[in-house]
Amino acid sequence: MSDEEDDIILSELDNEELVQQMHDDLYDGLKEEIEEGVNILLGRGWQPYQVLTEALVAGMTIVGNDFRDGILFVPEVLLAANAMKGGMAILKPLLAETGAPRMGKMVIGTVKGDIHDIGKNLVSMMMEGAGFEVVDLGINNSVDAYLEALEAEDADILGMSALLTTTMPYMKVVIDTLNEKGKRGDYIVLVGGAPLNEEFGRAIGADAYCRDAAVAVETAKKFIARKHNQMAAG
Amino acid sequence: MTDALSKLLSTRDWLMADGATGTTLFNMGLQSGDAPELWNADHPDRIRTLYQGPVDAGSDIFLTNTFGGNASRLKLHDAQDRVRELNRLGAELGREVADKAGRPVVVAGSVGPTGEIMAPMGPLTHELAVEMFHEQAEGLKEGGADVLWVETISAPEEYKAAAEAARLAGMPWAGTMSFDTAGRTMMGVTSADMVTMVNKLAHKPLAFGANCGVGSSDLLRTVLGFTAQGPEIPVIAKGNAGIPKYQDGHIHYDGTPELMAKYAVMARDAGAKIIGGCCGTTTEHLKAMRAALEGTPTGPRPTLEQIAETLGGFSSASDGTGEGAPEARTRRRRRG
Numbered sequence: 266m267s268d269e270e271d272d273i274i275l276s277e278l279d280n281e282e283l284v285q286q287m288h289d290d291l292y293d294g295l296k297e298e299i300e301e302g303v304n305i306l307l308g309r310g311w312q313p314y315q316v317l318t319e320a321l322v323a324g325m326t327i328v329g330n331d332f333r334d335g336i337l338f339v340p341e342v343l344l345a346a347n348a349m350k351g352g353m354a355i356l357k358p359l360l361a362e363t364g365a366p367r368m369g370k371m372v373i374g375t376v377k378g379d380i381h382d383i384g385k386n387l388v389s390m391m392m393e394g395a396g397f398e399v400v401d402l403g404i405n406n407s408v409d410a411y412l413e414a415l416e417a418e419d420a421d422i423l424g425m426s427a428l429l430t431t432t433m434p435y436m437k438v439v440i441d442t443l444n445e446k447g448k449r450g451d452y453i454v455l456v457g458g459a460p461l462n463e464e465f466g467r468a469i470g471a472d473a474y475c476r477d478a479a480v481a482v483e484t485a486k487k488f489i490a491r492k493h494n495q496m497a498a499g
Numbered sequence: 500m501t502d503a504l505s506k507l508l509s510t511r512d513w514l515m516a517d518g519a520t521g522t523t524l525f526n527m528g529l530q531s532g533d534a535p536e537l538w539n540a541d542h543p544d545r546i547r548t549l550y551q552g553p554v555d556a557g558s559d560i561f562l563t564n565t566f567g568g569n570a571s572r573l574k575l576h577d578a579q580d581r582v583r584e585l586n587r588l589g590a591e592l593g594r595e596v597a598d599k600a601g602r603p604v605v606v607a608g609s610v611g612p613t614g615e616i617m618a619p620m621g622p623l624t625h626e627l628a629v630e631m632f633h634e635q636a637e638g639l640k641e642g643g644a645d646v647l648w649v650e651t652i653s654a655p656e657e658y659k660a661a662a663e664a665a666r667l668a669g670m671p672w673a674g675t676m677s678f679d680t681a682g683r684t685m686m687g688v689t690s691a692d693m694v695t696m697v698n699k700l701a702h703k704p705l706a707f708g709a710n711c712g713v714g715s716s717d718l719l720r721t722v723l724g725f726t727a728q729g730p731e732i733p734v735i736a737k738g739n740a741g742i743p744k745y746q747d748g749h750i751h752y753d754g755t756p757e758l759m760a761k762y763a764v765m766a767r768d769a770g771a772k773i774i775g776g777c778c779g780t781t782t783e784h785l786k787a788m789r790a791a792l793e794g795t796p797t798g799p800r801p802t803l804e805q806i807a808e809t810l811g812g813f814s815s816a817s818d819g820t821g822e823g824a825p826e827a828r829t830r831r832r833r834r835g
Contacts, residue, residue, distance in 0.1 A: 339687065
């Protein structure tokens with residue numbers, strides 16, 4: 266790398282170059298640069314929602330894809346998510362003011378008896394990175410805890426995580442309860458965790474099993490888009 | 500060197516470690532979400548039975564029931580003030596079983612990860628991690644563990660913190676990482692990276708290697724990655740008995756004793772000196788492994804193709820070492 270490439274002045278880049286540079290900076294987990302980039306775009310009259318989707322979410326998609334493909338690993342993803350968070354902190358109040366469309370809201374937690382939360386935390390961060398609102402219930406959640414939060418938060422998505430072969434069947438208890446109460450159709454239910462697989466996800470009646478945090482984000486986007494289409498058609 | 504593991508390592512070409520702890524305890528009635536370590540106090544007989552299994556199956560080393568016995572994990576069960584006691588008890592029961600074995604058996608004090616992400620990405624500082632591991636190490640030492648056995652670690656920072664804690668406790672130690680993400684640890688460490696890291700440690704382990712992870716094929720690929728670096732320290736292979744499958748409401752590992760026997764022989768041929776199992780590995784598996792290790796002459800180093808043919812395919816095309824490893828995008832910006 267030559268010396269003149271060291272100093273990129275973000276404000277001197279045109280919009281297209283700046284967005285590209287922000288994708289790179291997200292990839293490298295450079296929080297201050299992301300904050301600066303967000304402010305520059307806003308100063309040029311961009312809508313907060315456009316900054317979110319074109320600069321931040323698109324950048325995090327690249328990070329997510331490389332994580333999925335075993336090119337990036339957890340430390341890099343955490344840094345990228347942290348940089349994203351810096352940008353989001355600026356955008357969040359503006360998004361609310363401008364009535365920008367919501368990506369969707371997820372309630373997430375590990376199931377009753379399961380205290381292993383690294384996977385769940387990663388999903389939370391990646392979902393936030395993709396522009397979703399995330400309500401993290403933490404570890405060891407009962408059916409009641411999930412149901413109360415879903416209702417109180419007016420959530421779109423329920424995410425359940427289990428790392429133990431002995432706790433994963435509890436996911437079925439939660440889904441069965443949603444069914445009994447006639448509320449299963451109100452939520453997209455995503456499940457994940459090391460011992461799970463697609464077959465298990467289908468067997469317990471989840472909408473999808475997500476192999477990792479990147480897949481969780483892609484799956485959530487797909488289901489939310491489908492939901493919006495259905496609403497538009499209905 | 501007078502510790503029990505060094506003695507055994509100096510007199511034998513290979514040693515057999517134990518199999519699964521969690522799988523065995525669940526079969527004894529441990530309920531999901533309960534801390535297994537509490538059984539060291541509440542059900543000592545079951546823990547003796549747990550330890551007796553590998554001893555009777557021919558293991559030279561078994562691990563204590565203290566994997567989650569650090570303050571960070573025990574806090575989730577409101578037992579963070581019982582670290583010293585639960586580790587001491589776990590080691591004492593082990594000492595008791597080992598001393599009655601009638602042959603040298605090493606009591607390895609199991610030390611698992613804190614479950615926290617280390618600074619700067621996460622909240623756990625090096626000092627705090629060392630303090631937690633040290634507290635656990637003192638309990639294991641007090642109970643008579645021969646060595647500390649650090650396992651299933653993902654972050655190099657955490658491995659280093661455990662090394663530091665072993666030094667503070669004045670204990671010999673061994674340490675393995677879990678290579679479960681495209682042939683690397685969750686934090687992206689490759690087999691070659693681990694050798695480099697271990698070589699730089701001030702308080703070096705007596706042995707290092709891999710445990711848990713995905714299947715036995717992946718584990719052997721990792722072992723080949725270690726031995727390709729020509730490490731001077733003995734290599735540990737402790738792989739799962741296949742891959743967990745959900746069947747009729749319970750979990751079953753699909754690796755048979757015959758498969759694990761082949762895995763054990765191939766692990767030795769790949770250069771591992773301490774060979775054992777991890778999740779799903781029962782005493783039946785261990786007996787088959789012992790018989791195979793004793794009954795099979797040492798062979799040439801297996802190739803990746805032979806491993807895949809014998810034990811099944813790999814979870815990813817590359818493990819991040821050698822040629823063809825996927826590379827991250829070139830970074831365009833450099834910080835000034």
